Amino acid sequence: MAHELPKHIDIHEEGPREGFQIEPPGFTIADRAALIEALADTGLRHIQVASFVSAKRVPQMADAPELFAAVRKRAGVQYTGLWLSPQGFERARATPQVDLTGTLYFYASDAFSRANNGIGAADNAQAQRAWVARYRQAGLPISTAYVMTAFGCSFEGVISEEQLAHTLRFVADLEESEGFRLDTFYLADTVGMANPASVQRRVALARRILPHARIGLHLHDTRGIGMANALAALQVGVDLFDASIAGLGGCPFCGSAHGGAAGNICTEDLAFLCRELGIETGLDIDKLLHAARLAEKIIGRRLEGRLMHSGLPEELHAAPGTSAA
């Protein structure tokens, strides 16, 4: 099993955005900034702090500029934001603490693109040309792209490999015609439709069509197989993952009839998996557990992470019959 495993992976933290955008509004700037600072203490080098989206649709993120301003930044850590509209991008640009990145967003699912974004997948893809121009005007290299719902969505079901390939080829053509090269390309399992076999096949597909890009995975544990999907990705050498501390997050479009779907794969559980497999993450798991338990304290209910509730295996108990000091 081990011969394909990467020696080192990077985990990008999504919890502060993914987590608080689905909770009710009202969490204080101070608490959220404290969590972000605890995350930056763990060795994480890339933390998505908030999104700059419609305050009407996502009131939880209306205070994104204030949150960025409140965080004491740590050198060497990127504090990123997410935006989907030119207005959002302008708000992010007007927030000096944001580490801006030239990120494009594509959708494999047309219906999900409409629901999330107001326009269909093809129109959204065409609209990325304007984003290329906008980023260039702002002096930002076009470094990263995501394809959301790369495995399926709650409206269309499983997205075929052909449909995904169509989106990927559009991305490759856009690179060609606009004269840029992505560093990083993410397959996002936005609502948890991936499985270990589809992960390995679609990573291979993305590598064929975008051979120069580092392939990352954004996985959700919606159906309990998120960590198996991560293992399958590691086994084909994927070395970049989005994850959320304590498993924060979820999807407002799925599972509401049954109590709500689980969020991203859990940062500290993924870091633990890597540690056990001898894969370096550069992360301090004790500090991740501290951050996860802080997140649980702030949110105020039991969160989905496992390691945070059990502790590391080396946290031994006194055996019965041995005398305690």
Added chain:
Amino acid sequence: MAHELPKHIDIHEEGPREGFQIEPPGFTIADRAALIEALADTGLRHIQVASFVSAKRVPQMADAPELFAAVRKRAGVQYTGLWLSPQGFERARATPQVDLTGTLYFYASDAFSRANNGIGAADNAQAQRAWVARYRQAGLPISTAYVMTAFGCSFEGVISEEQLAHTLRFVADLEESEGFRLDTFYLADTVGMANPASVQRRVALARRILPHARIGLHLHDTRGIGMANALAALQVGVDLFDASIAGLGGCPFCGSAHGGAAGNICTEDLAFLCRELGIETGLDIDKLLHAARLAEKIIGRRLEGRLMHSGLPEELHAAPGTSAA
């Protein structure tokens, strides 16, 4: 990845015992029997109903005979019990509804054996000779054995492969000297110390030392990597798993400082993983979800299963903008 995957696996249900033995006493016989009947409706062929253990140590299981008597049994399903003492076995024998099995229990961890069983691992292993005689006297073939804490425990930490091999060789020698052959041998990750690499290595070790036995895995999701461990096992052809509906269960010896450890890997999430990989389980996932939600209703708090809260991927939502009938 797919060339080693089994075509079909069997899942043995542990939830009724694993789950209710760690909950406070007081759940009604009627509720627990209803859950067991719902489980038998799903296609599960092997359900562990209760344990016959000290009513003083585990008052939750004091009513095991009454619970067995209350269950309307379904043809083709085995309703098993667990015992660790001759008294417990006699109580099980006196309960006509129990499907008795000749099962031996070994421990790789000496300290865990003392905590769970009152005697060290070597003494417990020697004591299995008396169990062979006792089962023979009762007309039961010696079919199954477990090695508990096969990966490690909360008192001793990681158990070395050498220490596990020592236990396995004892089992093989016992077979030889007592003249029996196990059908099934389980590696039990009792407190969640396994990882995908150790799963694959220890399955290979068990196959070398006990080449005639079918190797099963009893996995816990204590640290969030239980499903990755299950995938690793499937990848080397393991075709027998214990699991618990809704992820019921846990371990009273671990994680109490952090809110309690997660239980067994979740039956319906594992069945879903298998479905997605084209591995047959013979289980009806909709009926498993029904049983999982019934378990949650009985227990009265959110349980750890994921699929039960999100629903199957084919449970599509109406896309925004489409008219509902």
